[in-house]
Each structure stands twice: as C-alpha cells, then as structure tokens.
Amino acid sequence: MAPRPERRRRPRAPKEANRGTTMSFVLDPLLVLESLVRTATVAAFGPEYADVDPLVKRSDRADFQADLALGLAKRTKKAPRAVAEAIVAQIDVEKSPILEKIEIAGPGFLNLSVRASYLADATARALADERLGVPFADEKETVAIDYSHPNVAKEMHVGHLRSTIIGDALARLLTFRGHEVIRQNHLGDWGTPFGMLIEHLEDEGVAKAEDELAVGELSGFYKAARAKFDADPAFADRSRKRVVALQSGDAKTLEAWNVLVRFSKKYFEAVYEKLDVTMRPADACGESFYNPRLVPLAEELEKSGKAVISEGALCLFPEGFKNKEGNPLPLIVRKGDGGFGYATTDLAAIRYRLDELKATRLLYVVGAPQAQHLGMVFQAAKQLGWLVSPNRAEHVQFGSVLGTDKKMFKTRAGDTVRLVDLIDASIERAEAAVGEKANTLDAATRAEVAKIVGVGAIKYADLASDRVKDYxxxxxxxxxxxxxxxGYLQYAYARVQSIFRKLEGVEPGAIRIVEKEERTLAIAILGFGNAVRAVESTLEPHKLATYLNTLGVAFTSFYEKCPIRDAEPEVRASRLSLADLAAKTIKLGLSLLGIQVPDQM
RNA sequence: GCGCCCGUAGCUCAGCCGGAUAGAGCGACGGCCUUCUAAGCCGUUGGUCGCAGGUUCGAUUCCUGCCGGGCGUGCCA
Incomplete structure (x- = not known):
C-alpha cells in the first residue's frame, strides 16, 4: 500500500480564543429552560434520563412548553400526567431566576412562563456584548467550503448564483462561530474547450482579447471561439492540437492560457464585489491545480489494487451505487484513453483539503443533480480510508432556479441569464422603489440604498427557503x-435608526419588560444564538432567515404598540435599548447571510 | 428499469429528530396615519398537509406502496 500521510488528530482541548469578549453563560431562555427541565427529570427519574430531550419550544399558551412527559410515559411506566407532576415537583419556581410559572396542561404538557426580570437581564447582557450573546463554537474546526466555481472564459450566470450566495453565507456564519473557514473556488480552468479559446486568443491578439475580456464580454469571446470551431475545420483542427500542447505543458500555450485565467479571475472579482461576496482571487484553486496530482494518484490506486481496470478504464467501485443492470457503478479514475475526468480531480481535491489544508469538515455547495456523483466520491474517499471520523464531507445541495413559468430560468431568447444582468435588474428595481418612497434622500444616497436593497433582495430570496427545493x-x-x-428587515432596521436620529442625545437605559410586545420581542431576540447554531449544524441558512423574519415581525409589532419618543423617560430609555438590540440583531443576522442594512430607506 | 429529490391555503413559502386548534406573506374583504418612515400594523377569508395502507395513546412529521413533477444512471464537467 502506498504510504499516506498520518491522519492528524485534531486536538480537542478548549481554545483560549473562546474566552474573548463573550460571556460564557447562556442567554436564550429556551436553552436555559431545556437544561432546567432536564435536570428536574434526572432528579425525578434518575441519571439514566440525562439524555432525554425536554422538547422545549415556543408556545401560544405560555412563553414556552415542554412536551417530554408524554413520550416518557412508556419508559417510566407511569401515566403521562404523573410523569409531568414528578418533573414539576423537582422544580422550585419560587427560587428560579427564570421561571415565573409552570403548569401542567392537557395530557401532560408543561407550560412554562418566563420572568420579565430574566428577560430584562438577559437582553441587557446581549446588548453589552458585541457578539450579542452568541457564543463561539465549543469545538472550532477548519472548514473547507467549495462554492461558486465558475468557468474560466465563460460568463457567470444563474447557474452560479445559488452556489455563490449559499456558500458565502455559510462561510460568513461559520467564521462568526469561530471556525477557520477556507474558501475553495474550484474554477473550471482546464479541459478541451481551452484549445479553441486559446486559438481564438491567438487569432485576435492578446490586446484585443484583453479589451473584450476586461469589460466582461466573456460570453462573446467564448461564443466567437465556438462559432469558429463549428464552422471552420482548420480552426477546429488547430484547436485540438492546441489541447495537446496545453496538456503537454507547451510554454507559449500555457502563457495564452494564463491570460485567459487572469482576465477571467479579474472579471469574477468584479462580479463578487458587485454581489458583495467574500470570495477572493486568492481562494481560487481550480481544476488545473490538481493536474500534477492526477497521474500519481491513479498510479497509487492502481498499484495498491484499490482501483481496478474495467472496460479499459481504471475504476473504483464505491459501495451502494449500481448501474442500470444492477452492477456496481464505477467511479472512473483514469479513462480508457489515459485521460482524467472530474472524478479524479474531485478525489485529489478531497485529499488536498484533508492532508494539506488540514480541514476536518468539507462542504460542497453544489447543485442537487450532482448528488450521486458526490455521493460516490465521498464513499470512495471513505473506503480509501481518507475520510475518517471526525473528518467528514457534506454535499450542501440546492435546487434549480426557475423562471416564473416554472421552467429553468432562461432569457426569452432561451439563453442563460448573466449574473451581472440579474443583479443590475434587481438594483434598478430597488432604485425605483426607493425613489418612490424615500424621495427625501439625495441621489447618491439613494443609489447606495438601492444597491444594498437590490443585492439583499436577491440573496435573501435565495437563502430564505429550503435550499434543496427549486425556487x-x-x-x-x-x-x-x-x-x-x-426589504422588510432592512426597513425595520432603518426605522430604528430613524428613531435614534430623532432622539439624538437621549440615552438608552435599563431594560424593563412590561408590555406583551416587549416580552415577545425580547424572547425573539434571545433566540438568535440558537438560530445561528441551527444553521451551523444543518447548513440550512433559511433557518436563520425564518428566525430573522420572526424577529422582524416581533419588532414591528413592538414598534407599532410601544411608542418610544413620547413615553415616560424610564420607559423611553428602556424601549430605546430594546429597539437598539433588535436592530443590532437584525443587522448582525443579515450580515451572516451576506446582506447589508441601510441607515435609511 | 433502478436511484435520489420534491408534492402543505388560489399563488410564493415556513413547520416535519411524532404531540394539544397546521403557520406567514401575496391575493380578496374590512379597519388603523394631527403621534418615532402606513415600504407598516390589526382583523376576516381561505387547507381531505398528493393518494392508500402501516407503526403509535397520538402521524403533515416515521415506514411501505402507489400517483404526479424534476434530476441522475460507466469513460462531459
């Protein structure tokens, strides 16, 4: 067996960095109640119940409810209501800093009410913390996120939209949680199309091509090359020879190839900037990067006998995958003609990320149609002994972007839609909307706001629904x-900023929770950390979006029912703090999704 | 054929490690601006949670089988 680098065990000792500014206690009442109920359950039935989930959730009959008693009936051999009573008997409400009241209802639900003093205290702590009370992850890890991956010398189009937006949101959120995030832009920078592209480049002359590429006319360049390839046999022939020259490392050819890569990257950078995405040129690690590794990898697998020749190709047969005939489905490591496909590159990339980047969590933000391919690659990596716990790879899959006709999103002419056009259209629309309503803003401010609102709209729409579904x-x-x-959230944020402008000089003060809307808002705010954590583990950003919308609704109700400016000084100071915290939470939450907020709109 | 994903109100979507009356927005209808941006708020309307079985005290949620839609299924990426 070929020697492999020692798989490094990641030390799991608590990290110093975890201390920092963040408080170590939990603010979210839901989590506090969870542990409180669990402790009571253990006290009532014994330590073997330490693993039960108290099933605490928001309730419309109280602040929260815990539904564990019903499920525990069988295990404890008691009536559900008796279980509930036994748990409640272990809780001293009088002495609890958080519980105001606990009631058993129906067949054994526990209805939990939270003390206003707890909410006031917890929100005050959140407000005092720059992380708004969201802790760092207990175990920090190195996460490699593969996303965006556009093709060199090709336009970025809707096909790259979701990967770019979702990947970037996850990168931001995981970074916030304290993980070391390594962005990987797996550019399509290699392959047969480069023969014709380079020939076309030679025909045009670098200077002229440079002009075209610099203004983002990638599709024009590509199409021109393609047209020549299809129409002119001599050109096609040259192109094919050029592919060979490229693969054999011909210096002049590589130079031309480099021009294409360089200008494409420059273009991608411009698109990323426009989309307000954190992917940088330095994060690019395209297919070509793995070229030198493919031959050795194939040889290694062949020599070790882990890959076998089948129908002329060198193949791995990952368990659990079958072809039409019910035979094992191959992952082709080396094609019959000696060339390499994407499976080999993907295997090399996994290894690189594990061994050299030292990542323990590999994320692939790639469309759902590739589920089988990635599943095979991951399975192969497991069977090869590369992907071993705690290391793991996850396919962050997403559905297609559809037009309003429910078909794949295309232009009327049937072309793919350029990403920049999409962004521009959204900004334009936002500008019109902003101009209509916020006409007190000067033109420059309005344009800024339109950008924030337009880009935010596209991103949020993508992130707000379950990524696996088409949208x-x-x-x-x-x-x-x-x-x-x-827009709803940005508007809520802007309204708070407006209050601060109007009440300049008025100091926010101690928070007191009195009105129903204040209570609802406080509870909503304190659920932030839990929402962030949910995304961290499920990689489903829409959970954060749904949370933020709930928060926004809670804030807007508060805004309507609880006037600030004309309230008594103490009430005013308290509400000002609460509004401030709500706005900060919205801002931070949206920022984790890659969305900005305007101060006015 | 086989495999994966999806199917919740007229429309766009949440909810789904089983739990008390399935939630939003749009649309429709009706209220609320001399008071912090009405880009808002409040209310009414609207659902056999694709269908049929099964497990369970209890299923939109888990299992099986259908139906409908999408995608994939050996040398493109």
Whole structure:
C-alpha cells in the first residue's frame, strides 16, 4: 500500500480564543429552560434520563412548553400526567431566576412562563456584548467550503448564483462561530474547450482579447471561439492540437492560457464585489491545480489494487451505487484513453483539503443533480480510508432556479441569464422603489440604498427557503418589502435608526419588560444564538432567515404598540435599548447571510 | 428499469429528530396615519398537509406502496 500521510488528530482541548469578549453563560431562555427541565427529570427519574430531550419550544399558551412527559410515559411506566407532576415537583419556581410559572396542561404538557426580570437581564447582557450573546463554537474546526466555481472564459450566470450566495453565507456564519473557514473556488480552468479559446486568443491578439475580456464580454469571446470551431475545420483542427500542447505543458500555450485565467479571475472579482461576496482571487484553486496530482494518484490506486481496470478504464467501485443492470457503478479514475475526468480531480481535491489544508469538515455547495456523483466520491474517499471520523464531507445541495413559468430560468431568447444582468435588474428595481418612497434622500444616497436593497433582495430570496427545493426567481416578489424578504428587515432596521436620529442625545437605559410586545420581542431576540447554531449544524441558512423574519415581525409589532419618543423617560430609555438590540440583531443576522442594512430607506 | 429529490391555503413559502386548534406573506374583504418612515400594523377569508395502507395513546412529521413533477444512471464537467 502506498504510504499516506498520518491522519492528524485534531486536538480537542478548549481554545483560549473562546474566552474573548463573550460571556460564557447562556442567554436564550429556551436553552436555559431545556437544561432546567432536564435536570428536574434526572432528579425525578434518575441519571439514566440525562439524555432525554425536554422538547422545549415556543408556545401560544405560555412563553414556552415542554412536551417530554408524554413520550416518557412508556419508559417510566407511569401515566403521562404523573410523569409531568414528578418533573414539576423537582422544580422550585419560587427560587428560579427564570421561571415565573409552570403548569401542567392537557395530557401532560408543561407550560412554562418566563420572568420579565430574566428577560430584562438577559437582553441587557446581549446588548453589552458585541457578539450579542452568541457564543463561539465549543469545538472550532477548519472548514473547507467549495462554492461558486465558475468557468474560466465563460460568463457567470444563474447557474452560479445559488452556489455563490449559499456558500458565502455559510462561510460568513461559520467564521462568526469561530471556525477557520477556507474558501475553495474550484474554477473550471482546464479541459478541451481551452484549445479553441486559446486559438481564438491567438487569432485576435492578446490586446484585443484583453479589451473584450476586461469589460466582461466573456460570453462573446467564448461564443466567437465556438462559432469558429463549428464552422471552420482548420480552426477546429488547430484547436485540438492546441489541447495537446496545453496538456503537454507547451510554454507559449500555457502563457495564452494564463491570460485567459487572469482576465477571467479579474472579471469574477468584479462580479463578487458587485454581489458583495467574500470570495477572493486568492481562494481560487481550480481544476488545473490538481493536474500534477492526477497521474500519481491513479498510479497509487492502481498499484495498491484499490482501483481496478474495467472496460479499459481504471475504476473504483464505491459501495451502494449500481448501474442500470444492477452492477456496481464505477467511479472512473483514469479513462480508457489515459485521460482524467472530474472524478479524479474531485478525489485529489478531497485529499488536498484533508492532508494539506488540514480541514476536518468539507462542504460542497453544489447543485442537487450532482448528488450521486458526490455521493460516490465521498464513499470512495471513505473506503480509501481518507475520510475518517471526525473528518467528514457534506454535499450542501440546492435546487434549480426557475423562471416564473416554472421552467429553468432562461432569457426569452432561451439563453442563460448573466449574473451581472440579474443583479443590475434587481438594483434598478430597488432604485425605483426607493425613489418612490424615500424621495427625501439625495441621489447618491439613494443609489447606495438601492444597491444594498437590490443585492439583499436577491440573496435573501435565495437563502430564505429550503435550499434543496427549486425556487422561482421573481424579482417582483424579491424586491417587495412585505412578507419574508430582506426589504422588510432592512426597513425595520432603518426605522430604528430613524428613531435614534430623532432622539439624538437621549440615552438608552435599563431594560424593563412590561408590555406583551416587549416580552415577545425580547424572547425573539434571545433566540438568535440558537438560530445561528441551527444553521451551523444543518447548513440550512433559511433557518436563520425564518428566525430573522420572526424577529422582524416581533419588532414591528413592538414598534407599532410601544411608542418610544413620547413615553415616560424610564420607559423611553428602556424601549430605546430594546429597539437598539433588535436592530443590532437584525443587522448582525443579515450580515451572516451576506446582506447589508441601510441607515435609511 | 433502478436511484435520489420534491408534492402543505388560489399563488410564493415556513413547520416535519411524532404531540394539544397546521403557520406567514401575496391575493380578496374590512379597519388603523394631527403621534418615532402606513415600504407598516390589526382583523376576516381561505387547507381531505398528493393518494392508500402501516407503526403509535397520538402521524403533515416515521415506514411501505402507489400517483404526479424534476434530476441522475460507466469513460462531459
């Protein structure tokens, strides 16, 4: 067996960095109640019940409810209600800093009410913390996120939209949680199309091509090359020879190839900037990077006998995958003609990320159609002994972008839609909407706001629904300011800033929770950390979006029912603090999704 | 054929490690601006949770089988 680097065990000792500014206690009442109920359950039934989930959730009959008693009936051999009573008997409400009241209802539900003093205290602590009370992850790890991956010398289009947006949101959120995030832009920078592209480049002359590519006319360049390839046999022949020259490392050819890569990267950078995405040129690690590793990898697998020749190709047969005939489905490591496909590159990339980047969690933000391919690659990596616990790879899959006609999103002419056009259209629409309502803003401010709102709309629409489902790209709906949209949240934020402008000089003060809307808002705010954590583990950003919308709704109700400016000084100071915290939470939450907020709109 | 994903209100979507009356927004209808941005708020309307079985005290949630839609299924990436 070929020698492999020692798989490094990641030390799990608590990290110094975890101390920092963040408080070590939990603020979210839901989590506090969870541990309180669990402790009571253990006290009532014994330590073997330490693993039970108290099933605490928000309730419309109280602040929270715990539903564990019903499920525990069988295990404890008691009536559900008796279980509930036994648990409640272990809780001293009088002495509890958080519990106001606990009631058994129906067949054994526990209805939990939280003390206003607890909410006031917890929100005050959140406000005092720059992380708003969200702790760092207990175990920090190195996460490699593969996302965006556009193709060199090709336009970025809707096909790259979701990967770019979702990947970037996850990168931001995991970074916030304290993980070391390594972005990996697996550029499509290699392959047969480069023969014709380089020939075309030679024909045009570098200077002229440079001009075209610099203004983002990638599709024009690509199409021109393609057209020549199809129409001119001599050109096609040259192109094929050029592919060979490229693969054999011909210096002049590589130079031309480099020009294409360089200008494409420059273009991608511009798109990323426009989309306000954190992927940088330095994060690019395209297919070509793995070229030198493919031959040795194939040889290693062949020599070790882990890969075998089948129908002329060198193959791995990952368990659990079958072809039409019910035979094992191969992952082709080396093609019959000696060339390499993407499976080999993907295997090399996994190894690189594990061994050299030292990542323990590999994320692939790639469309759902590739589920089988990635599943095979991951399974192969496991069977090869590369991917061993705690290391793991996850396919962060997502559905297609559809037009309002429910078909794959295309232009009327049937072309793929350029990403920049999409962004521009959204900004334009936002500008119109902003101009209509916030006409007191000067033109420059309005343009800034339109950018923030337009880009936010696109991103939020993508991130707000379950990524695995297809979603309909409908600018009308996305740039709206009602419902579960970025605009709704940005508006809520801007309203708070407006209050601060109007009440300049008035100091926020101690928080007191009195009104129903204040209570609802406080509880909503304190659920932030839990929402962030949910995304960290499920990689489903829509959980954060749904949370933020709930928070936004809670804030807006508060805003309507609890006037600030004209309230008594103490009440005013308290509400000002609460509004401030709500706004900060919205801002931070949206920032984790890659969305900014305007101060006015 | 086989495999994976999806199917919740007219529309766009949440909810789904089983739990008390399935939630939002849009639409429709009706209220609320001399008071911090009404891009908002409050209310009414609207659902056999694709269908049929099964497990369970209890299923939109888990299992099986259908139906409908999408995608994939050996040398493109």
């Amino acid at each position: 309909v790209f409908d600018l009308e709906r996305m740039v709206a300011f009602d419902g579960n949209t970025a």
